[in-house]
Amino acid sequence: MDKPDKKSYHHGDLRNTLIRAGIEFISESGASGIDLRKVARRAGVSHAAPYRHFADKKALIAAICEEGFNLLSAEIEQAILMTDRSPFEQLRSMGHAYVQFAVHNPWLVREMFSGLTIEREAYPALYQVSKKLFQLIENIVAAGQRTGQMKEGSSEELTCVIWSMMHGAAILIIENQMKPITMQMGGIEHISRVCIDSLLLGLRG
Incomplete structure (x- = not known):
């Protein structure tokens, strides 16, 4: 920036x-x-x-995190728009965009999700935008369930699983915990794709 x-x-x-x-x-x-x-x-x-x-440092950090979630959501929405309507392709593109955002904004992502400096619930605008990403994922899950492409069950629980995998992979990558894979040419893209594809296999209806 x-x-x-x-x-x-x-x-x-x-x-x-x-x-x-x-x-x-x-x-x-x-x-x-x-x-x-x-x-x-x-x-x-x-x-x-x-x-x-x-009012203070925490209020500024809350605003920074709010902007971070807005930027991440925009990247995710763009990734979804650039794929076909298959829920699996949309989740695959979403996962890639999520990891790439973390790779390019590691310190911002750490602060957005740490919960150590501020409590999101204390800042309504931040809390609201932080839930937008969850809703984007759940919308895809619900659409996949309606068409029988995705396994039945609680869309909320499946969304938690998907988000956990995306975020977990992103954090492990930016914390350099996936070496030597990520040190290879195209390694980050490769391991991101493997993680997403492995998850999608278990989500099929």
């Missing part, structure tokens, strides 16, 4: 400028060292400016 131009923001865009600066900060060193003054300095605004939109 490009650094925000210190003169690029205008009235009404300060919040987004601070969020972009915060994402940049997190991408370099994680959320542990972030604070409003540092983000203000990175964005090129006064130390007091962030308090117009964020």
Whole structure:
């Protein structure tokens, strides 16, 4: 992500400028060292400016995570649109997009799902958008069940299983726990495909 131009923001865009600066900060060193003054300095605004939109550090991190979920959901939706209507092809594309997002945004993904800095329930907008990805998966599962392509059962439980696999693979990859496979040419794409395909075999109706 490009650094925000210190003169690029205008009235009404300060919040987004601070969020972009915060994402940049997190991408370099994680959320542990972030604070409003540092983000203000990175964005090129006064130390007091962030308090117009964020009560404290946690509120800023909540906004950063909210933007992260929006970006991830957009990537997932695009991946779905670019495939045919087969639920298995959609899940395969979704899994690939999920892993690629994590590979390109490791620190952001860690913070989005850690639960150590903030509690999502305390921030309604964040909590709402964090559920969007679950709904995207469950919609595909439900469609597959209606057509008899996917096994019967609780769509919610199957969605939990699918998300667990996608997220687990993504985290293991960004934490370098799948070497030496991921060190090979195309290794990340290969192991992602193996994980997804193995899961899909068990989901067929």
